[in-house]
Amino acid sequence: MRSTSMSLEPGFRGVICASFGDTGDTAGRDTGDRPKYDLHFTSANPESLAELRSALERSCVGARLVLAGPAIDVHAASAAAQECGMVDEEITLLPDENSPWVVFCGHCHVGTTTTGVHGSVEVPCQGCGIVLATTDHFSRRLGGYLGYAAHAEEA
Template identity: 30%
Template sequence: MLVTGIKSMPVYRPLQFDDSGKVHLAVARGAGGDALRRLAGAARACKVLYAAEAGADLTQAVRAGSADVTVAASTAALLQQLGHALASLPMGLRFYAAGDEDFLAEVSRVAELHGLDSAEMQCECVAPGARRVHCVHCRTCNTAVSGAIAPCAGCGRKLLVRDHYSRRLAAFMGVMADAETPGAA
């Protein structure tokens, strides 16, 4: 159960085109393509980077919305292309991202490294139940965790998933759930 009002928690909202920007860049992975289709319908001109999953291709659907679309072979390739694009785009950029929480954390980190702040970025999470959890014991990042207690893929401990989100690690914190039990460690 997530507690509301925690300042460290990321805030996700449906993407909305921001007319105040001079240049627009949108990225998505997998099911985040649906959010880009909506955005492309409202956008005047927007550069789009998309990492398809399972052979899905959003190119034609987004191009109808006057977007310049590049479909990356993988998330790693998309992140590399994103870095190159952000290095060359001028001030006044508006950045849009859609995908699961892991993807949003990765692209937000790249955007922040290139000087974008939260006022210039919008993120829409398309898999709201799945979280990335960092084990404080073995430092493994566990992906797609949906419960309050989950096994760590690195050390096997049962982790209690806290509502604290680390922006540096792009993950929620997981601590040993039964630490008081003798022999549990």
């Protein structure tokens, strides 16, 4: 699902505002006198990320990106934007802090979706089943937090 306030012309230098799910709304975001291009997706699935990449490919240096919604979607879209050549200074992240987030297993490299307070949650890995302790180390490339064997010292 997509909604736009204007058509995106090649060479666009304004602000691309992408929101995800029910919580991500950038419609009221003030962009000053810069043109604004609104996108809304239900989630950061392959189709929506392809559409975001397409919009970024039509934009020029100087374009900015605002991402809002569940943390999983916001970080996946940010990783896609960085693959397109955008840098951190061009991207504003507005994740819903109460939404689920991803823990990546350092053993099997599978992402496990969870909720709770970062750094204080233990979750079973959806890949290898090992109980993971979470860290505050966030991978922008993977869009999630690093997990490690919670009880490795007891093995």
